[in-house]
Amino acid sequence: MIIKKGIDKIINKNTARFFMPGHNGDKSIPLRYDITEIKEADNLRCPSGMIRLAQKNASLAFGSLHTFFLVNGSSSGLFALIMSLCKRGDTLIIDRGCHISVLNTLVFHDIRPVFIYPAHNGGFGINSAVAPEDVERAFSENPEAKGVLITSPTYYGVCSDIRRIAEITHKNGGALIVDEAHGAHFAFSDMLPQSALMLGADGVVNSAHKTLPCITQGAFLHLGTSRIDPNTALENINLLMTTSPSYLIMMSLDRAATEMQKSGRARLEKVIKKCIDLKKAVNETGRYKCLENEDITRLVVHAGYNTASVFDELDMRYNIKAEMCDGLNLVFIAKAMTKARDLARLKSALLSIAKRLPALKEGNYPPPPKTVLKMPPSLAYYGKTKTVPPTEAVGQVAARAVYKTPPCMGIISPGEVITEEIARLLTEDVTIAVP
Template sequence: MNSTYMPLYEALKRNIERDPLSFHVPGHKYGKVFEKQASETFQSILQLDATEVDGLDDLHAPEGVIWEAQKLASEFFQCDHTFFLINGTTVGNIAMILSVCLPGEEIIVQRNCHKSVLNALELSGASPVFISPRYEKETGRHSHVSAEDVERALKDYPDSKAVFLTYPDYFGRTYDLEKIAEVVHRSRIPLLVDEAHGVHFQLGSPFPKAALAAGADGVAQSAHKMAPAMTMASFLHVQGDRIDLNRIRHYLQMLQSSSPSYPLMASLDVARAYLAAWKPSEKEDLFSFLDQVKALFQSYNYWTVKTTDDPLKLTLEVLSGTGFEWAEALDAVGIVPELATTDQVLLVFGLAPSLDVQLLEDRLKTLDSQLKKQTNRATIIEDQIQFPAVQKLEFSYSLMQRMDVERVDWQEAAGYVAAEAIIPYPPGIPLVLKGERWDDQHIAQVRALSSQGARFQNTGMEQGVLVFKGE
């Protein structure tokens, strides 16, 4: 099929061009019934916001334009099957885990994973074996997963049904996934990868190796994060026969809406065509833009500018104050970063120059002139905590479901087993797992993060954290 062809998007355009007299949902009737004040802004998108009328296929039983659009995507990503997701990589991660794990079955999972992975483990009732990536001085984070650690976990837990990893991390850091895939496949089980931040790796060098090319069996990618797709639009790719496609289908139809958004699905079709037309060798303008922006940030001595494996990510390692404070200061002059940690600020680029470098320079100058005094450099760095290399939870999820919980002051939580994960946000990666015993390191870490302005996803941290009663 022609890679510039966008079957789903084009069908939606044809649908609106025939001026349909809508006697069907949605209630906005292609934008004709809408709040006046918002109508103009929403209008173009409402034209695409159709439902499963004739010619527009059905996400849950595709055989027309959605089937074609997914097929084009699987051809581009060189896998056997691509599913369009309208609830982000979140739903892809959950469907992958549910499809490989029955209650009580073991699965090896990278500890610093997105909360959707933890939710999936809980939903499946699996018995997770957590492995912690090694701390890397270079990144200041636990970012290196080694084949040796995966091999060791597989040796200790030979009945594991799959290995689930996150690749790359939020900051674009990668590791040798190919070697890990070999190790995992020796055990005849699937390697599942949350590649939320790596959809563009399919474009080849200078981007790192894509998870599918490295041999992963199931891969979820947030097309909306690094490719030009709408928020919540993601892909789930499957290759080989280690994953049962019918189980994936079963869980996706269970977990995703029966009224999937056509603008979201069409944006996946369009993003795939955009990626297919994108050639690294023809992108001098992007790479020179990246160099200019990098040089601009480097001209200030408030931070050290660090690049990672992914050229579309830039990290400012701040030399005074905290990353949170710097993110706020940048935001105040109209420069909006992706996220901050205690000592880093992450900047994320798109696949084309997307801003005026002169305007950026002006805003950085404004910030520079406003800066009068700075606080001291953070003394505790978020990722200095020592996570166990291989770890299991204190109780099974099914037991936890029946146990009584109580709230205790988080400063007094050492020794209790957490009844909720403690998740600094962003990036939504847990510091304490549900079912893990709180210790002094966790408390010190929460204290450091809170004092430096981190936010937590937990409700009512100030009223205490949930722990299991008497445990």
């Protein structure tokens, strides 16, 4: 049992967990609940019993018209929503800061993307919000578009103006899909942004496992209006879903919705207050800068070019594991299940490390290079290709996506031209497939 032994080494060290999944190591789901679709157990593909009731309960918790359990993660939900809204060859306006699963759907379902770029936060070197004006402009130039797909919140907890974007989308006869994978907890706190469902989104995915007490791969697909047909959505979920859905994941999704209804607000309020206190203390050191994002529980700590060393010291010396280090920023995910003592440990460790750091110098980091779509992604992907190193790919069209994970955002999409700037972003051992 090699994997079990490896994980045991992690969980037996009293690690402060500021990474996914949202259950934070809770031990309440034993393996005896791992069953299959026997008669009494209902069937996720066409639920009529306990699964149907659990999905209705989740729908009430999130305020949707319809909620579906996903056992293949939010990626499958984004696939299903896009396929439910668009036919092959249709046009969709897409936030270019989208998840790789969206780029994969463009290939799989032959969608013609119109990419719009989010604003850039130069002080942290990350994407910011999508401007409603850019959505308006995209519709005026592409009136045939079936709708819009926006990522909000981003991996860094930044939210776009979903209410305004929904109004623009509906005015132009389209439907709004929101990848709210990192915002499942928004529905359970008045101290956080309103959920996309409450702001007018038509289809929403939530990665429950990211911030709620749910095991990995558990996600929700919500429909907020009748603009996306629920029967079509279920058909497309089934098209993409395993024929052996995990009852552990389903039970975990049910538990997440139920527990958050009962105690989620109180838990989140305590965590949010601790996060506010932590941010204030960290900013006052002059060695770090915390991102002022809409999701207070997504702690993004900027330490400039000292970030990697801080990340390593937190791990090796203090046994505190961040979700991610991108070279400039540390990302910590505080959840409803995060313990107060772990937030105190994180605060103490950051303040201690700060004493050995130089004063933080303000930076202005450039945005990622913009890309040009030269051919439909599906045509580039399924056409004749060759594999070359990045230096030989400059000026050619990418046949495969290249992305950084986390946060699984595409550097280049199939069909886009590979520029010198993009080639420089890729490591020397990367090869690229091109038509």
